[in-house]
Amino acid sequence: MRPGHEEIKDKLPEYISTGNIPDDVKEHLRSCDKCSQEAFLLQELNKVQVPEPGGLFFETLPQKVRASVRQKKKGFLFRFVPVFTLIALVVVTGYIYHTITPPLTEEELFTDPFAIQVFDLSGLSEDDIPPISVDIADDEIYLTEETSLYREFASLSSEEMEDLYEALEIKNRNGGVL
Amino acid sequence: MDVKQTRYAEDLRLIEKYLGGDEYAVEELVMKYQRKVYSLAYRMTGDIEDSKDVTQKTFLQVFANIRGFRKKSSFYTWLYRIAMNTCLNHLKKKGNDTLELNESIAGSNGNALPALIKEERSSFIRGSLKKLPDRQKTAVTLRAYEELSLKETAEVMKCSEGAVKAHYHNGMKRLKEILSASADSPGRKGEGI
Ligand SMILES: [Zn+2]
Numbered sequence: 001m002r003p004g005h006e007e008i009k010d011k012l013p014e015y016i017s018t019g020n021i022p023d024d025v026k027e028h029l030r031s032c033d034k035c036s037q038e039a040f041l042l043q044e045l046n047k048v049q050v051p052e053p054g055g056l057f058f059e060t061l062p063q064k065v066r067a068s069v070r071q072k073k074k075g076f077l078f079r080f081v082p083v084f085t086l087i088a089l090v091v092v093t094g095y096i097y098h099t100i101t102p103p104l105t106e107e108e109l110f111t112d113p114f115a116i117q118v119f120d121l122s123g124l125s126e127d128d129i130p131p132i133s134v135d136i137a138d139d140e141i142y143l144t145e146e147t148s149l150y151r152e153f154a155s156l157s158s159e160e161m162e163d164l165y166e167a168l169e170i171k172n173r174n175g176g177v178l
Numbered sequence: 179m180d181v182k183q184t185r186y187a188e189d190l191r192l193i194e195k196y197l198g199g200d201e202y203a204v205e206e207l208v209m210k211y212q213r214k215v216y217s218l219a220y221r222m223t224g225d226i227e228d229s230k231d232v233t234q235k236t237f238l239q240v241f242a243n244i245r246g247f248r249k250k251s252s253f254y255t256w257l258y259r260i261a262m263n264t265c266l267n268h269l270k271k272k273g274n275d276t277l278e279l280n281e282s283i284a285g286s287n288g289n290a291l292p293a294l295i296k297e298e299r300s301s302f303i304r305g306s307l308k309k310l311p312d313r314q315k316t317a318v319t320l321r322a323y324e325e326l327s328l329k330e331t332a333e334v335m336k337c338s339e340g341a342v343k344a345h346y347h348n349g350m351k352r353l354k355e356i357l358s359a360s361a362d363s364p365g366r367k368g369e370g371i
Contacts, residue, residue: 010328010343013321041354045307045322048300050220053230061212061234062205069204069241 016042189253314349
């Protein structure tokens with residue numbers, strides 16, 4: 001059976017680029033304007049020459065790609081090497097720093113906030129620690145922000161304490177109301 | 179076995195060889211397809227240096243992703259797909275600066291296509307092809323130059339055969355318009371195409 005217009009149109013690019021045009025297709029091209037115009041355009045497109053890349057491009061590309069692929073493969077294996085190196089470096093540096101750093105002087109011990117951990121208290125006796133004395137006048141004790149609730153209680157006389165107990169008991173009996 | 183089947187079987191053998199640890203299979207595959215990829219890149223970009231660049235990048239992409247190659251399609255349609263994407267990305271990055279050059283060649287010759295000497299004519303046609311939208315340009319280039327069937331072109335473009343036909347048809351129609359407009363209007367000098 002003769003190939004129809006649609007079939008030829010679909011296969012034209014293959015016919016033209018291979019230069020292999022069957023006779024019945026040639027016959028169709030003579031009678032069909034659409035197909036012959038398309039064949040002409042395809043021929044024009046196929047006339048466009050591709051210049052040589054030069055510079056031994058095709059001779060060197062296969063090796064270049066192989067070398068690059070090998071590099072990538074290695075890269076995959078050693079991808080985590082920098083991370084391990086970094087961790088090892090931090091550990092070693094810390095160890096070296098710890099072993100070669102001279103002990104802190106007494107002054108450094110007081111100014112260095114991290115030195116508190118190495119501050120040796122074993123040689124101190126009770127007398128070496130100065131007593132902490134707070135001078136507060138009796139009338140300053142009450143209701144200042146610095147004083148605690150316990151101090152407030154401590155300042156009560158025994159009668160006042162009894163009154164307070166009594167009041168609290170009444171409050172308890174009344175369900176929280178004095 | 180026809181030519182395409184033989185090629186398919188040989189490609190698979192080389193890929194297996196490479197995956198089996200033989201890195202020289204890389205060279206064999208590159209040697210086999212480098213001219214095809216380079217030509218395709220040149221049809222799409224119209225520039226030697228760009229085409230060399232695209233060819234190299236394509237093969238690097240191929241081997242970086244070869245484990246993702248499914249044997250459902252043939253290797254060369256897969257390769258063409260990567261090459262086409264690399265070309266289109268390259269053109270996108272580069273912008274349209276080379277296009278104006280072709281336009282000015284066309285404009286300065288009275289726009290009469292038949293009167294153009296062979297080299298200018300080639301350059302003019304290439305320039306016209308470059309003006310097509312990406313999908314049309316890809317369909318026309320693959321169909322016109324690469325001896326790919328509709329089915330293979332559809333595989334490369336990851337679309338239906340019907341869509342390939344439509345892109346190809348619209349692309350060819352647009353090319354005809356561009357070429358006939360320039361041939362019919364010798365008076366419209368300097369207007370471009
Ligand atoms: Zn026809």
